[in-house]
Amino acid sequence: MSDDVKGPGTDRTDRTDRTDRAALRADCANCFGLCCVALTLTRSADFAINKDAGKPCRNLQDDFRCGIHTELRAQGFPGCTVYDCFGAGQKVSAETYGGQDWRRAPRTAQQMFQVFPVMRQLHELLWYLTEALTLEPARSLHGEIRRSLDETERLTHLPADAFTDLDVAGYREDVAALLLRTSELVRASVAGRKKRDHRGADLIGARLKRADLQGADLRGAYLIAADLKGADLRLADVIGADFRDADLSGADLTGSLFLTQAQLNAARGDAATKLPPSLSHPRHWDR
Template structure:
């Protein structure tokens, strides 16, 4: 599991709800989610079927050698705390093995809560950006709403229109990103949703760039300046961030770093740490 960026609540206390706690989860990511044989996974697995490496205590039998075993996809996934919330709150500690009647519903609820936690993580970060102060009130309201929704019953969660919620909240997230990006000097490139697969961006000045949803797979970003850039949803698989400066980059999450390449000279935002495979 990649290291999660710690958050604090409005009183400055650690917000552990957005940090995966596998010890209090029933291995939901290893059962509920499907994966296909590819460069990310060694075999096919349908949704709702336990991975063959999942132990009876819900731990992973090959956790220490996932990459070497062909399960790179597992190393870049982060439930952001959705697993333990569904296991311990929504289903009150009822194990899907011990209560097979609830298994299907649990597996359907898990990705819903995971989406809510992803959105919540962005809202929390946006609410901590000093430049986004003009929309902090709206972001606090969004945070409270999403938190409340994530604590609903299984039936309430399955009835949610998460896409509509995301669209509404994105209005404030994008405004926060614009205010944050405006701190960068000079031209601020707008490459939102751009196809930058394998792009040669070594040493590029991308300060304040919008790279929201951009495809940066295998891009050469060595030594690039990405300060104050918006990296929401940017696909950084196999992108080379060696020597890049991501100080103050916004909405960068641990799974993006885990999917990328980097080295000790890569500069990251406060609270984010280099994945073990960068060493």
């Protein structure tokens, strides 16, 4: 569902990062449109319709492609452009169910739609853990991170029936604790970082133009419609931060910790916004 993106955020390349995350990027051509069926849609500023979980979106075509993909925002579906399955869709479609889709095998449908959101959570953890392994200041934790990465990967290969009993919420908590320790080690070198603790803060509409947020803890912060033009977000931990309609024009997010493409797709920005090499400028930033 995510917006098409173009070009790397900077001229730098990180071959290892790109290789490791290749399977963690949505490949809609090899998915059975699971996000368009399994999820609930509520009529709002994000979605033009109400849709129950398990019911195909009216825009889903017979080939499992979206009929209005290039016009999602204009047609009232901006929420679709900021959703990212982290590659869970193709994993469930091609591996867990061996290419057997829910239309040709209706008996698999209910279970498949339950497995997908669990797989999506596991793949999101894989994204964060893969990044954590690249962070040199957290080298002392790399052994734990690698073991957690391997275990998470193992869980993604479980048979469909096993997902029912998986306590994914509890597992996420364990991984989150490890990621927090990683974040603290990386941000430890930033002077004054303790004065920038905004974890879970309500910063909706905040005026943070050119703010020094280097090394800040913004985990789970609400930055909806915040003015972050020209802000310094280098080494800021933004895991779970809500950037919907935040203005990141000219902001520096190089080295931001645990930033995702979905967060960028939800925000506004411009060509001057600096991004980590693994992420890209959303196309709508040019409009």
